[in-house]
Structure formats: C-alpha cells, structure tokens
Amino acid sequence: MEDSGAAPAGADLHLELAATRGRSDLVRALHESIRSGRLAAGTRLPSSRSLARDLGIARNTVADAYGQLVAEGWLTARQGSGTVVANRAAVPPASAVSLPEARSFRYDLTPGSPDVATFPRTEWLAAARKALTAAPNEAFGLGDPRGRIELRRVLADYLARARGVRADPERILICSGYVQALSLLSEVIRTLGGTAVAVEEFGYGLHRDVIRARGLDVVAVPVDQLGARTDRLAGDGVLLTPAHQMPTGVPLAPERRTAAVEWARESGAVLIEDDYDGEFRYDRQAVGALQALDPERVVYTGTASKSLAPGLRLAWMVLPQRLIEPVVAAKRTADYQTATLEQLVLAEFIASGHYDRHVRRSRLHYRRRRDRLVELLAVRAPTVEVAGISAGLHVLLDVPGDAEDIVTRAARQGLGLTTLTTYHFNPTPATRQAVIVGYGTPPDHAYPGALDLLCQVLGV
Numbered sequence: 001m002e003d004s005g006a007a008p009a010g011a012d013l014h015l016e017l018a019a020t021r022g023r024s025d026l027v028r029a030l031h032e033s034i035r036s037g038r039l040a041a042g043t044r045l046p047s048s049r050s051l052a053r054d055l056g057i058a059r060n061t062v063a064d065a066y067g068q069l070v071a072e073g074w075l076t077a078r079q080g081s082g083t084v085v086a087n088r089a090a091v092p093p094a095s096a097v098s099l100p101e102a103r104s105f106r107y108d109l110t111p112g113s114p115d116v117a118t119f120p121r122t123e124w125l126a127a128a129r130k131a132l133t134a135a136p137n138e139a140f141g142l143g144d145p146r147g148r149i150e151l152r153r154v155l156a157d158y159l160a161r162a163r164g165v166r167a168d169p170e171r172i173l174i175c176s177g178y179v180q181a182l183s184l185l186s187e188v189i190r191t192l193g194g195t196a197v198a199v200e201e202f203g204y205g206l207h208r209d210v211i212r213a214r215g216l217d218v219v220a221v222p223v224d225q226l227g228a229r230t231d232r233l234a235g236d237g238v239l240l241t242p243a244h245q246m247p248t249g250v251p252l253a254p255e256r257r258t259a260a261v262e263w264a265r266e267s268g269a270v271l272i273e274d275d276y277d278g279e280f281r282y283d284r285q286a287v288g289a290l291q292a293l294d295p296e297r298v299v300y301t302g303t304a305s306k307s308l309a310p311g312l313r314l315a316w317m318v319l320p321q322r323l324i325e326p327v328v329a330a331k332r333t334a335d336y337q338t339a340t341l342e343q344l345v346l347a348e349f350i351a352s353g354h355y356d357r358h359v360r361r362s363r364l365h366y367r368r369r370r371d372r373l374v375e376l377l378a379v380r381a382p383t384v385e386v387a388g389i390s391a392g393l394h395v396l397l398d399v400p401g402d403a404e405d406i407v408t409r410a411a412r413q414g415l416g417l418t419t420l421t422t423y424h425f426n427p428t429p430a431t432r433q434a435v436i437v438g439y440g441t442p443p444d445h446a447y448p449g450a451l452d453l454l455c456q457v458l459g460v
Contacts, residue, residue, distance in 0.1 A: 011046050013054070021057050026065040034074050034085055041087040045075070048083075106414030107450035111247060111394035111438030118362060119309050123354040124345065131348040132341070139340055145331045147174025147316075147338055151347040155316055158350055159302070163278055164288030166295045167318045173327060176338045177313040178276070178303045179210055184334060185237070185272055185299060185317070186214035188326045194236030197272075200228050201425045202248055207239065208425070220425035227252035230259040237270045243278045243287040247423050247436050249388020249396060251287045260290070264297040270323070271298045277306045279359045281391040282367045296320045304346065306393065306440075307359055314342055366393060369439045373451060380455040393440030396420065399458070403433040410457040415450065417457075 015029040033039045046054070048062040055062075066083050069075040077083045139148065146152065152169040159165035175181040189197060196217040199208060208218050221238065222229040227250050228240055240260065242252035252260070264271050273290045281287065291300035295318070303315040319327055331337070349355050373395065374386055385398040399406060403419040410417045420434040421427040442450050 011044065011050075013046050013051060015055070017055065021055065023061050023064050023068075026055075026057070026061060027068055030065065030069055031074060034069075034088070039085050041085050043085040045083045045085070103411075103416070105411070105416035107446055107453055108416040108441045109437050109439065109450055109454065110416045110418050110441065111436050112441075113310060113438070114306050114308075114362070114393060114440045115365070115443060116309050116311070117443040118365060120354065120358050123358070124349060127349040127352060127354060128341075128345045130352075131344040134348075135344055139344060143337060143340070145328050145337050146170075146172065148340060148343040148347065151343045151350075154347050154350040158355070159289075159300070159318065162356075163275065163286075163300075163302070164292045165300050165318055166292050167300075171295075171319050171321070171324060173317045173319060173324075173331060174338045174343055175315040175317065175331070176335060177310075178274070178301060178305065178315040179206065180334065181301050181303075181315050181317050182207055182210050182239070182272070182274075183214060184327055184330045185270075185323075186211045186216055187330045188323060189237045189270065190215050191326060191330075192236075196235035197237040197239060198233060198235040199239045199425070200241065200245060202420065202423045203239070203241070203246055203425075204423065211239075218425075223248060223250075225250055227256055228260070230256045230263060233260065233263050233267075233269075235269060237272060238264075239272045239274060240290070241274045241276065242290045243275055244281075244391045246274070246276065247388075247394060247396070247420065249390070249392060249394075251391075252290070257290055257293060261293045261297055265294065270320070273298050273300050275300060275302045277392045278302070279307055280363055280366055280393060282363070282370065283390050286391075291318060296322070299323065307355075307362065312342060312346075314338065314346060366440060369447065370395065372447075373437065373439050376451050376455065381458045384458060387434075394436055394438040397435045397437060397458075399433055399435055401433070403435050406435055406457060410454075413453060413457065415453045415457060417454075 015026070015033065017029055018025045045051070045066070048059050048066060052059040052062045066075060066077065070077050070083070074086055074088065075083055076086045149169060151174060152172040155172055156167040156169045159167045175184065186197060194216065196219055197211045198219045198221050199211070200223050201220040202223050211218050219234055221232050221234075223245060227242065227245055238260070240252065242257060244251060260271060263269070271290065275289060278286060278289070289300055291298040297320065299320065300318040301315065304312045305315070317327070370389060374389060377384055377386055377397070383400065387396040387398060389395050404421065407417045407419050418436050420436060421431050424431050437454065439447075
C-alpha cells in the first residue's frame with residue numbers, strides 16, 4: 001500500500017485548470033504554457049503518475065494528454081528519458097522588451113576589469129568547502145545587515161595590515177558591490193540634509209548617475225598632476241580616488257591629502273575614499289589609505305572586483321561612528337544583507353592566506369603585462385607618451401591628433417579602447433587627448449595580438 005505521507009517524485013509544475021479538470025483542460029493548459037514560452041524547449045515534465053497525484057486527477061487523463069501533445073509535436077517522449085517539451089518556437093509576449101547588448105570586441109583593452117581567467121578557482125573551491133562545513137546553522141538565516149562577523153573580522157585585520165586602514169569589525173559593512181556602497185552613502189547624505197556631492201572631474205559616469213539617483217546634485221572638482229584640487233572641494237560629501245585617480249592614474253599628493261581632511265573637519269562634510277585597486281602598485285610602496293588620517297571624517301570603501309572578480313559583487317565600507325546607524329538602516333531597506341555564502345567563503349579565503357598569495361601573483365602578472373605594453377610602445381610608437389604606469393590595470397596614451405578617431409578606428413578592427421574624454425564630467429574640445437588602455441582584461445593567449453593591433457591602430 002502506498003504511503004500517503006510520502007513525497008511525490010518528479011518536478012513541480014504549475015498549471016491553471018478549469019473546474020472540470022478533464023483531459024481537454026489539461027491539454028489546453030499545457031499547450032498554452034508551451035506556446036507562451038513559460039515551458040521552454042527541453043523542459044522535462046513530471047511523470048504521468050506524479051502530475052496526476054499533484055493535480056488530483058486520474059493518471060490515464062495525464063497520459064492521454066501527454067500522448068495527444070506528442071502527436072501534435074508539442075512534446076517528445078522516449079523510453080527512459082521521460083516527456084520533454086519539443087523544440088518549437090514560442091510566441092514571445094507582446095510586452096517583451098529587447099535591451100541593447102554590450103559591445104564585444106575580438107580584443108578588449110577597455111579599462112575597469114581584471115583578467116578573470118586568473119580567478120583562483122581551486123583555492124576558492126577549497127575555501128568554499130571549508131567555510132560551508134564550518135558554518136553554523138544560523139549563518140543561513142537573516143542576520144546582521146552589516147554582514148557576517150567572520151568576514152568583518154578578517155577584513156579589519158587585512159585592511160589594517162595591507163592598506164593602513166584604522167578598522168574595527170563593528171564599523172565595517174559588507175555591500176553587494178561598490179555601486180551599492182555609493183548608493184547607500186548618497187542616500188544617507190541626503191537623509192541627513194545634504195544636497196550635493198562633489199566628484200573628481202574625471203571618473204565613472206555611472207557613479208555620478210548613482211549619486212544623482214539619490215536626489216543629490218553632483219559638482220566637479222578639477223584634477224591636475226597632483227590629484228584632485230582640494231582648494232576646490234565643495235558639497236556635503238566628496239568622492240575621491242586618492243591612491244590612484246581613476247582614470248588619470250595620479251595619486252593625491254600628501255599635502256592635498258592633509259588639506260582634504262582638514263576641509264572635511266571644518267565643513268562637516270564626509271570624504272568617500274574609493275580604494276578600487278589599492279593593492280596593485282608596482283614601482284614603489286603602496287600609498288596608504290586616506291582614512292587613516294581621520295576615521296571620523298573619511299568613509300573607506302573597497303571591493304573584490306579588481307583583486308578577484310567583478311562577478312562576486314562583494315564590497316565593504318569602514319564607517320565613521322556617526323554614520324553606522326543610518327547606513328545600516330539604509331542597507332536594511334535596500335536588500336537587508338549581502339549574500340551570506342559568498343561572505344563566508346571570502347572570509348575563509350582571506351584567513352587561510354589564499355587572498356594574499358593571489359594578490360601577490362596578480363601584482364606580478366599585471367606588472368609584466370604593463371612592462372610588455374610600455375616596452376612595445378617605446379619601440380613601435382615612440383611619439384606616444386605613456387602616463388599613469390605606476391599602479392592599477394590601465395595606462396594613458398597621450399596621442400597626437402583626435403583620440404576619438406583612434407578609438408573609432410580600433411573598434412572597426414575589433415579592438416576595444418576608450419578615451420579620457422569618456423570619463424570627463426563635462427568634456428570640451430580642450431579636454432586632454434588621451435586613449436586609455438586597460439591591460440588587465442585580455443586572457444594571456446589574446447594579449448600579444450591585442451598589443452600588435454593596438455600598435456597598428458596607432459599608425460605604427
């Protein structure tokens with residue numbers, strides 16, 4: 001006798017049946033689900049016994065309906081393989097919207113991404129196994145919006161040791177990527193009565209959009225060879241990239257670091273430090289975090305996007321005491337907490353030493369790539385001036401003529417580049433003519449071809 005309490009075998013399948021629940025009703029419901037695309041080609045359907053039990057109808061009714069749809073070509077059935085939705089074109093819903101696809105290139109030298117082929121899969125898998133084995137049951141429920149304490153503790157130690165951050169686990173908040181960190185901070189600045197945030201005149205347009213989306217005005221701070229002009233700071237918050245200005249590559253000069261903090265103290269504004277690639281400095285000792293000068297006036301933000309992979313969507317903030325409560329409140333209403341499993345794995349990855357080893361390997365990897373790029377340009381494009389080479393994953397090429405024309409010609413030949421103008425707050429014809437070359441993105445096998453095509457596009 002079948003146990004009425006046993007769980008039925010097979011996958012769940014939702015169908016809207018009429019009250020009569022006959023064969024024709026079942027055929028209609030299955031037909032419409034397939035035709036609309038809700039049941040995609042290749043979807044395996046439950047067995048006739050399982051579906052009959054779920055729907056409360058006779059098994060023969062399901063078997064007959066399956067048989068009719070097989071005969072009509074909507075389903076296929078093979079012995080031992082079950083019943084599967086046939087490969088027929090679905091009718092897309094009238095409201096379907098096609099989004100533009102991102103431009104892809106044969107060789108991609110656009111900045112902003114590491115070489116994801118170097119992601120340490122084996123070490124990450126080992127950390128995942130260990131972290132999941134050791135994780136307490138409560139880790140899989142909702143917890144502290146600031147993030148798992150395991151990750152906050154190891155981050156506090158790592159950031160203090162490697163970046164000079166004055167960190168306490170209680171002041172760290174884990175975010176679902178840097179964009180969320182900036183969004184939360186912008187929301188809090190607005191909530192506390194702020195009206196404007198200043199940004200460096202060169203930077204990501206997306207970051208400016210995020211700030212504006214929170215109801216704040218965005219103003220530009222000029223940038224020169226010493227970094228952001230601290231005599232031109234304004235607003236209730238200032239977004240800075242002091243270790244390695246994005247994308248010009250210059251660090252904020254020591255006297256300007258001091259001036260920025262003094263301005264924040266006097267004005268009551270908050271400085272947002274975007275330390276997006278602070279680990280990757282090649283020819284001299286890394287520039288320490290600005291936050292160390294005054295943890296009560298500077299929010300330190302970091303991310304795993306450059307050091308590991310952007311797909312992880314993990315970032316962190318080290319907050320001044322006065323901002324902890326409002327930022328946690330904003331995080332709670334945004335998504336409550338960042339995915340727990342990734343936090344636990346990253347915590348183990350750092351604690352086991354895998355992260356330090358990966359960063360050191362990556363630093364050597366990118367330095368060799370940078371050296372190869374600079375050496376090749378010195379030989380094949382001696383008139384092109386290379387700047388911003390001391391850190392990061394990109395360089396600037398000051399080119400004679402129109403940088404936009406070079407980028408356009410490169411795109412026609414399958415090479416992805418971008419101009420400095422793309423990052424300018426308000427570009428004009430007087431904006432510096434420079435091409436940005438990202439050497440982090442291509443996998444090793446594509447890098448030589450990318451450099452050769454770059455030299456061809458530059459006309460040498």
